[in-house]
Amino acid sequence: ASLGRFLACLPKAELHLHIEGTLEPELMFELAQRNNVLHTLPCKTLDEMRAAYNFEDLQSFLDLYYAGCAALICEQDFYDLTMAYFQRAKADNIVHTEIFFDPQTHTLRNIPLRQVIQGIARAQKEAEQSLGISSGLIMCFLRDQGPEKALQTLTEAEEFLEYVVGVGLDSTELGNPPSLFQGVFERAEELGLKRVAHAGEEGPAEYIWEALEKLRVQRIDHGVKCLEDTKLIGHLKDINMALTVCPLSNLELKIYTGQLEERMIELLGTGVLVTINSDDPAYFGGYINANYLWLIQKLGLSSQQIADLHANSFKASFLPEETKTKHC
Numbered sequence: 001a002s003l004g005r006f007l008a009c010l011p012k013a014e015l016h017l018h019i020e021g022t023l024e025p026e027l028m029f030e031l032a033q034r035n036n037v038l039h040t041l042p043c044k045t046l047d048e049m050r051a052a053y054n055f056e057d058l059q060s061f062l063d064l065y066y067a068g069c070a071a072l073i074c075e076q077d078f079y080d081l082t083m084a085y086f087q088r089a090k091a092d093n094i095v096h097t098e099i100f101f102d103p104q105t106h107t108l109r110n111i112p113l114r115q116v117i118q119g120i121a122r123a124q125k126e127a128e129q130s131l132g133i134s135s136g137l138i139m140c141f142l143r144d145q146g147p148e149k150a151l152q153t154l155t156e157a158e159e160f161l162e163y164v165v166g167v168g169l170d171s172t173e174l175g176n177p178p179s180l181f182q183g184v185f186e187r188a189e190e191l192g193l194k195r196v197a198h199a200g201e202e203g204p205a206e207y208i209w210e211a212l213e214k215l216r217v218q219r220i221d222h223g224v225k226c227l228e229d230t231k232l233i234g235h236l237k238d239i240n241m242a243l244t245v246c247p248l249s250n251l252e253l254k255i256y257t258g259q260l261e262e263r264m265i266e267l268l269g270t271g272v273l274v275t276i277n278s279d280d281p282a283y284f285g286g287y288i289n290a291n292y293l294w295l296i297q298k299l300g301l302s303s304q305q306i307a308d309l310h311a312n313s314f315k316a317s318f319l320p321e322e323t324k325t326k327h328c
């Protein structure tokens with residue numbers, strides 16, 4: 001219980017959070033009703049929706065996550081969604097967060113990119129002023145839509161780059177290796193954008209190598225499959241590469257089923273720069289503190305280990321160097 005209090009008091013950073021994955025069923029239904037699109041939701045009632053949060057793997061989650069986005073239409077919806085996350089973040093004592101969004105999920109439904117970015121950005125500005133939470137926005141390409149669509153999306157986003165710190169790569173991992181996106185990530189680098197990619201969540205350690213070497217990423221999202229490759233673990237340590245690990249997500253998406261606790265202990269033991277994050281908290285049953293609490297309860301983490309993980313998040317963030325060291 002005292003570790004819980006210690007955790008609650010730590011001012012934290014979050015580096016792996018999909019804003020669409022913070023859409024709680026209550027808000028989903030409220031927005032869908034407001035927009036007259038209740039009939040387009042994947043479930044008819046809140047209870048049915050909650051019962052559907054029972055996943056086999058990454059794809060079964062993604063199907064529901066994309067379907068839920070049907071509720072998001074107006075600029076105000078993206079503002080409300082993002083503000084609701086900031087309220088949750090405040091409750092968990094998050095002081096800095098780097099938020100992912102999936103532009104293609106919305107542009108594919110003919111929602112203008114401007115509407116999405118401006119709604120999120122308006123909430124970011126408001127949260128900075130009223131809640132004291134700083135944040136960055138990272139635009140993720142849907143890897144299952146392929147590299148041409150990704151490049152098109154990047155080009156479309158060029159007029160909004162003042163709102164975006166970097167690009168990422170997410171969605172269906174298996175069969176969609178990072179190497180396919182080399183050109184898009186080169187263009188992002190030319191534009192001065194930071195680069196991250198989901199790799200080694202469901203996919204193999206090889207995808208982590210590709211993200212590092214072909215996409216020149218500055219963080220690996222998930223990356224837990226590095227445990228299958230000793231040479232890779234050594235390399236990640238050598239280059240001080242951060243992994244944004246999401247324990248409750250891995251648990252719910254059946255990554256390392258039945259041995260997740262052992263593998264997390266192993267991962268923490270490697271000395272790789274691990275950070276703890278919530279991924280899609282509305283779907284996986286908990287925000288950032290719940291992810292830390294799971295580790296505390298299942299792995300018996302000490303307060304020193306929690307403090308180290310917490311410092312890692314600031315080190316691995318895209319905050320200016322001066323700001324980082326204040327928190328570590």
Ligand code: HPA
Pocket residue numbers: 018021058065170171172173198201249279280
């Ligand atoms: N993996 C891949 N794509 C995603 C995820 C994830 O964990 N969450 C939202 N989109």
Ligand code: ZN
Pocket residue numbers: 016018170198221279280
């Ligand atoms: Zn993710």
